[in-house]
Amino acid sequence: MVVSQPIIMGVLNITPDSFSDGGLFFDSKSAITQAELMVKEGAGIIDIGGESTRPGAPEVSVEDELNRVIPVIEALSGNIDVPISIDTSKPIVMEKAFNAGASIINDVNALRSEGALQMAASLQADVCLMHMQGSPRTMQTNPTYDNVVSDIKAFFEQRLEACKSAGIKLNAITLDPGFGFGKNLGHNIALLKNLSEFHEFGVSILAGLSRKSMIGSLLGDKDVDSRMIGSVTAALIAVENGADIIRVHDVAETKDALTVWQQIKNFRE
Secondary structure: OOOOEEEEEEEEEEOOOOOOOOOOOOOOHHHHHHHHHHHHHHOOOEEEEEEOOOOOOOOOOOOOOHHHHHHHHHHHOOOOOEEEEOOOOHHHHHHHHHOOOOOOOOOOOOOOOOOHHHHHHOOOOOEEEEOOOOOOOOOOOOOOOOOHHHHHHHHHHHHHHHHHHHHHHHHHHEEEEOOOOOOOOHHHHHHHHOOHHHHOOOOOEEEOOOOOOHHHHHHHHHHHHHOHHHHHHHHHHHHOOOOOOEEOOOOOHHHHHHHHHHHHHHHOO
């Protein structure tokens, strides 16, 4: 995905059990209202997911995932003026979501599920490839790396080559180092401080830090509902360090902070 200035991706989880907003937008009407609100607040992409990827989350069937996301995508398609991304690892959900109006695949499994790579290529989709060590069920069980930045770079090299072989163009790809997905606090901080290194691949970079446990830890174990200011701060650090897309729950607050940051950065005396 070609990005000329930082984009806010608004999170819309149509799930009963996501770590932050699980259950809040589980019915289609409230999900649609929330998506429209996030666009008004400044979201440049709406990211819709029907399966929680929090640590220990149970798997969701294809049928349940489709029933959650497709009505919302259909309702929003043509009624909001920003792209819709589908947060899924399942090829059939990718296909149905695109038929309903989505145009981006945001895959925490980096198109490694059987048939996912081929499906993304056939849809000519923009794709976001995220790094995750293990699976949502196991990822926070003692994650280890020789060097977290170098190890994830090696992973991305392999996935980019796989995408190239499948016919997915480089300018359609975004990379996400996967904050909190098989990483401890030290790993997450190292990734954030060295985020710019991932630009060596010549693609856009996404950072998803919003309300995650690393924010709570840095703030003295604050609970999810008390992490907004910390999340906005981390989003700005991510942009300063090279993020092109920031995936957030608190769109209006992030937009205000980003606007002030951009105006001061671009000011010429």
